[in-house]
Amino acid sequence: MLPTPDIKITDPEKVYDPAEDSFLLLDLFEELRDYFKRKEFGHKTPLVVEIGTGSGIVSTFINEYVLPNGYFIATDxxxxxxxxxxxxxxxxTTSFNLDAVRCDLLSAIQDHLIDVLVFNPPYVPTESIPSMPTTKNEEYKWMxxxxNGGPTGMDITNKVLDxxxxxxxxxxxxYILFCARNKPKQVAANFQSNHDNFKVEQVIFRKAxxxxxxxYRFLKVGGTKSTPSA
Ligand SMILES: C[S@@+](CC[C@H](N)C(=O)[O-])C[C@H]1O[C@@H](n2cnc3c(N)ncnc32)[C@H](O)[C@@H]1O
Incomplete structure (x- = not known):
């Protein structure tokens, strides 16, 4: 088993502490090491983007053990x-090939560039999603x-899927993480039926x-056919 990165959270009450979901991603990427060794990136440096990086544990792990030659952008x-x-x-790491960018989802990233995307989203079903803190007193909202993912826990994830x-x-x-209440099988089937240029499959499952x-892995398998909105 590969070592877990040493976490350096600047503000513990405001940043997501790694939990079962974060560790499931680490375990998955440990399993995928050989897969990524074999994957051709067309002789270019693979661009790896993590949305919602939190403590940075997932990007750092992938950077150190799975894709050391990648260039990483961690957004939050x-x-x-x-x-x-x-x-x-x-x-x-000593590779200094990760930048952290504050933005909404992928708004700071050019189209058609991302080779590997990772997202552990706010997936918990909740009545609503809080507005962004505007004062120090509201900073409790970061957690x-x-x-919070809205009524089905899918409000944020759906934007990324689109x-x-x-x-x-x-x-x-x-690679996108779901909880059972997100109805991931249904989400994957819907996405697949609208995107015949993708192969969608569950790659790891765990009761926590x-x-x-x-x-689930959403792999582009060529062609560009898609729904008009995507
Ligand atoms: C469940 S935490 C995952 C943190 C980390 N990736 C991990 O696995 O430990 C979700 C993260 O998404 C971030 N987030 C929520 N909405 C976002 C948005 N619209 N754009 C970018 N990041 C967002 C949160 O700030 C939080 O850091």
């Missing part, structure tokens, strides 16, 4: 997460922003207490 809407991700990365065809490179792939977590 939470500025404290971006600062933490940079520190975590610096504390665990809700890390977790942009996937446009954001991924020709043979790009995305009362929660059932799964990660």
């Amino acid at each position: 809407i939470n500025p404290y997460s971006c600062a933490s991700a940079l520190q975590t990365n610096k504390a665990n 809700d922003i890390a977790l 942009s996937l065809n446009r954001k991924l490179s020709v043979n790009g792939e995305a 207490g009362w929660e059932e977590l799964s990660i």
